[in-house]
Amino acid sequence: MQVKLNVVVCAAVAAFAGTVSAQDMIVKIGHVGPVSGAQAHYGKDNENGARMAIDDLNAKGVTIGGKKVKFELVAEDDAADPKQGTAAAQKLCDAKVNGVVGHLNSGTTIPASKIYNDCGIPHVTPSATNPKLTQNGYNTTFRLLANDNALGAGLALYAVDALKLKKVAIVDDRTAYGQGVAEVFKKTAMAKGIQIVDEQYTTDKATDFMAILTAIKSKGPDGVFYGGMDAQAGPMLRQMEQLGMANVKYFGGDGICTTKVIELSGGAKTLDNMVCAEGGASLAKMPGGTAWKARYDAKYPNEFQIYSPYVYDAAMVLVNAMVKAGSADPKVYLPFLAKTDYQGVTAKIGFEPNGELKNPAMTLYTYKGGKKAALN
Known part of the structure; x- marks a missing residue:
């Protein structure tokens, strides 16, 4: 045993x-x-x-x-x-x-x-x-x-070439991301002849944008660029609709380019006017x-x-x-x-010597009928 x-x-x-x-x-x-x-x-x-x-x-x-x-x-x-x-x-x-x-x-x-x-x-x-x-x-x-050089510039070129916008207001959340992508958009847009009619700032914790949107509305822009994330973009879109800004185009980088923003915007009509950019190909591509x-x-x-x-x-x-x-x-x-x-x-x-991705793609998206769809 x-x-x-x-x-x-x-x-x-x-x-x-x-x-x-x-x-x-x-x-x-x-x-x-x-x-x-x-x-x-x-x-x-x-x-x-x-x-x-x-x-x-x-x-x-x-x-x-x-x-x-x-x-x-x-x-x-x-x-x-x-x-x-x-x-x-x-x-x-x-x-x-x-x-x-x-x-x-x-x-x-x-x-x-x-x-x-x-x-x-x-x-x-x-x-x-x-x-x-x-x-x-x-x-x-x-x-x-x-990186944001591609995203901000791509959005600015689309605003000029495809949408023929003339006057745009810019808002950013003062983070490294939000401020950075907004600066690139501004630089490219101005070089292409767009007039920046107002610049406003918020934080990545804010949810009430009525004051800055009221100030922006008084300048009569045909577009608003937001540098930040969807937790702010959603409420901002709702409040733009409440202020009668339903026809104003709304732009942003990959930070707002989520499916969650559909929910966060509460079904606002302004979501249909949103164009955002991601630094890569669409899933289908x-x-x-x-x-x-x-x-x-x-x-x-x-x-x-x-x-x-x-x-x-x-x-x-x-x-x-x-x-x-x-x-x-x-x-x-x-x-x-x-x-x-x-x-x-x-x-x-593959990587460039500085660590950047070689030959990065960029995709623009819009939202139609409550769904995210690639533009390119």
Whole structure:
């Protein structure tokens, strides 16, 4: 009896040892986004994309340097706040994650990028679009979509060439993202002959815009550009309708270009006048967009916003570099990340020397009948 028991125990120990040796390498991928606060719907969508990538990687049985890998997601919440963003970045550095996907906002990503650079951890943002992000010279920083130079300019050109607008008012939320995209729009619009009749400012926490909209209405613009996020754009569209501004065109970057804005606008007629831009191809035109979205919706029903396909690709790009380098050590795989040549869900991915995406696409969208539709 004792011999049999020993045999059983030894077999169990051997089986356990086999399990451990089969997964003898843990790779941690960090993700940071606002999963609390007014922008939580963006953050949850992004985190879903990261979790989907981790699940797919673990299902594939990826090996790095001949060792089978178990991937783990280390998710942090920055609530779209720069201070929380830097704290989250330091936490990921202290946890010695192997790479980071994030952050969502330019205002959190720009200060966090210095922390990642200082601790030598590569990070790929799926959504921060302020051009200043890649101007600090950090070789650890990469962006997976077009920046605001493309978005702001594209919207301004559409306002002039397609809609023939003459007078536009500008509002921004004073964040790095909102102010940045508004400045690019203004510069391009003025160069094309549009008159900027008013400039107003708000915050990324505000919901009452009656005072600034009343001031704007008195200037008689045929368009309003808003640099900010959908949590403000929705109420602003409702209040424009209340003020009799239903015929005024409304523009913005990817921050307002969500499905959530339909709900946030409360069905306002002004939503039909909205044109927004995203720094990538529409899902239908992404190389793997339609199939990927079907899988996403099955796993996370009614949670898709904008950026989760880019988050998914960002995680895959990090791991692709690790596999090619034969190492998950950031110092070893970073040069391979810089030379990325990867077919992702969103695009064929490669980076410029400064970390910007090569040949980024841009898509304009409008909203008709309560549905988001691509214009190009």
